[in-house]
Amino acid sequence: xxxxxxxxxxxxxxxxxxxxxxxxxxxxxxxxxxxxxxxxxxxxxxxxxxxxxxxxxxxxxxxxxxxxxxxxxxxxxxxxxxxxxxxxxxxxxxxxxxxxxxxxxxxxxxxxxxxxxxxxxxxxxxxxxxxxxxxxxxxxxxxxxxxxxxxxxxxxxxxxxxxxxxxxxxxxxxxxxxxxxxxxxxxxxxxxxxxxxxxxxxxxxxxxxxxxxxxxxxxxxxxxxxxxxxxx
Amino acid sequence: xxxxxxxxxxxxxxxxxxxxxxxxxxxxxxxxxxxxxxxxxxxxxxxxxxxxxxxxxxxxxxxxxxxxxxxxxxxxxxxxxxxxxxxxxxxxxxxxxxxxxxxxxxxxxxxxxxxxxx
Numbered sequence: 249x250x251x252x253x254x255x256x257x258x259x260x261x262x263x264x265x266x267x268x269x270x271x272x273x274x275x276x277x278x279x280x281x282x283x284x285x286x287x288x289x290x291x292x293x294x295x296x297x298x299x300x301x302x303x304x305x306x307x308x309x310x311x312x313x314x315x316x317x318x319x320x321x322x323x324x325x326x327x328x329x330x331x332x333x334x335x336x337x338x339x340x341x342x343x344x345x346x347x348x349x350x351x352x353x354x355x356x357x358x359x360x361x362x363x364x365x366x367x368x369x370x371x372x373x374x375x376x377x378x379x380x381x382x383x384x385x386x387x388x389x390x391x392x393x394x395x396x397x398x399x400x401x402x403x404x405x406x407x408x409x410x411x412x413x414x415x416x417x418x419x420x421x422x423x424x425x426x427x428x429x430x431x432x433x434x435x436x437x438x439x440x441x442x443x444x445x446x447x448x449x450x451x452x453x454x455x456x457x458x459x460x461x462x463x464x465x466x467x468x469x470x471x472x473x474x475x476x477x478x479x480x
Numbered sequence: 481x482x483x484x485x486x487x488x489x490x491x492x493x494x495x496x497x498x499x500x501x502x503x504x505x506x507x508x509x510x511x512x513x514x515x516x517x518x519x520x521x522x523x524x525x526x527x528x529x530x531x532x533x534x535x536x537x538x539x540x541x542x543x544x545x546x547x548x549x550x551x552x553x554x555x556x557x558x559x560x561x562x563x564x565x566x567x568x569x570x571x572x573x574x575x576x577x578x579x580x581x582x583x584x585x586x587x588x589x590x591x592x593x594x595x596x597x598x
Contacts, residue, residue, distance in 0.1 A: 295512045331527065336515045339527050348520050348527040407569040410528050411516065420528035422516035446575050453513050455560075456575035 273372030276365060281306070284333075287376060295451045302356070303333050308377030308437075308448055315370055317432045322366035325358035328432075330413075330421040332356065335453075350421065382448055388435035388468050398470030401463060408467065411454070414474060423454060430475040438468040506588035509581055513573060514539075522592045534567040545593035553586045 277287055284303035293300075309318075331338040332355045339348040361369060403409045403419075412426045413419035429438070440447070442464055445454040459467070510522075517526040517536040524538035539545060555563045557577070561570030577585070590597060 295508055299508070299512060335527065336511045336520075339515065339520050341520050342525060345523070345525060347525045347530040348515075350527070404533070405568065407567075407571065410532050410569050419531055420516075422526075422528050444575075451512070451576055453516060453576070455571035455573060457571060 273368035273370075276369050277372050280359065280361075281369070289380070292450055298449075298451050298453075299334055299337065301333055303358075304329075305449060306373060306376060308380065308382050309373040310376045310378040311380075311383040312377075312433060312437045312441075313370075313373065314432060314434060315374055317428075318370040318373060319366050321432075322361045322369055323363055325360060327355075327358075328424045328428075330425070335422040383434075383436050383440045385436055387439040387443075388472075389465050390435070391465055391469065393466045393469035395470065395473065398466045401467055402470055406457065406459065406463065406467065426471055427474050428476045429471040430473055433471070435468055435472050438471055439464055442467060503584045503588060505581060506584040509577060509585055510588060513576065514585075517569075532569055534569050536570070539589055539592045542594050545589065546595040546598075549598040550586050550590075553589055554582055557582045557585060 281287065281303075284301070286301070286305040286307055289307050290297065290305065329335070331350050338350050338354045340351040342349050399414075401408075402414055408414070408426075409419040411420040411423040413421065415427050416425075441454075442457075442459065444456055445452050446456060510518075514522075515526060517528045517532070518524055518539055519526040519529065519536070522539040523541075524536045526536055529536050537544070552564050556566065556570060558572060558574045558579070560572035561567040563572070573582070587597075
């Protein structure tokens with residue numbers, strides 16, 4: 249009964265665009281996010297789980313996201329992954345030998361949260377995965393990088409732009425856009441994720457490229473410069 | 481006819497049935513890892529191919545694929561393009577596929593390209 253009241257209150261609040269989710273961020277995550285996102289480390293479901301899941305895993309969200317970005321994005325969720333959670337499920341062949349295209353009908357927009365709910369959700373998300381040892385503090389050295397050299401690594405030498413868009417309208421679509429990476433992601437996470445994507449997300453289609461430490465640092469430093477509205 | 485053939489293969493994968501010449505795990509791995517660049521029709525027209533400096537290999541090209549030995553295909557998948565003197569844009573996939581899975585994928589490429597092992 250109590251749960252019903254909570255749910256009704258939440259529904260009412262959502263309808264009115266009104267006050268914060270009564271039960272707090274953890275309960276909000278459980279009720280509104282867990283159907284699509286893994287909030288705890290999931291059992292290894294193989295590639296099948298990746299092909300079936302509706303949203304990216306969030307059990308390491310606390311090591312991954314910047315709070316300000318998260319609060320703003322949850323209120324105005326622009327697509328980060330052009331093909332949704334799993335690109336292969338959203339593509340259709342292009343006309344007569346043209347590249348494949350996204351079938352927009354297969355994409356689900358991310359729900360929008362009211363300001364207070366977004367703040368509560370962000371707070372709860374930032375508590376996830378901070379003690380799981382996936383990201384070592386200080387992994388990103390913050391050494392000065394040559395923008396031109398790092399851009400060359402990203403766009404050509406290491407092939408990142410084949411799958412990721414480093415500026416709107418350019419680059420690949422099978423990975424999340426990175427033109428807001430500097431707003432969105434924590435630098436230590438970026439280094440550790442590129443170093444071994446499968447440590448975070450077993451079976452994920454981001455390849456482990458075995459880059460040397462210097463390239464890792466340069467690429468992470470470069471990604472931190474990619475921000476909304478920043479000069480490209 | 482080609483698309484019908486591919487559709488049939490995809491159905492096999494979806495149903496989890498065991499076809500002698502299209503191992504379901506290979507089709508599933510192709511979907512997860514290869515389609516992003518090599519395309520839903522396996523012809524090199526993946527969604528990422530639009531802006532790529534080197535076009536991904538057309539796996540339906542019987543001539544080109546027929547001239548490529550199994551060993552080269554295996555090396556390219558496991559170690560990436562650089563391992564076989566090709567483009568860096570083909571990444572190494574040994575982090576997500578075992579040698580056994582890569583061998584299955586090579587066999588699947590023979591089905592897609594209608595070629596035989598060399």
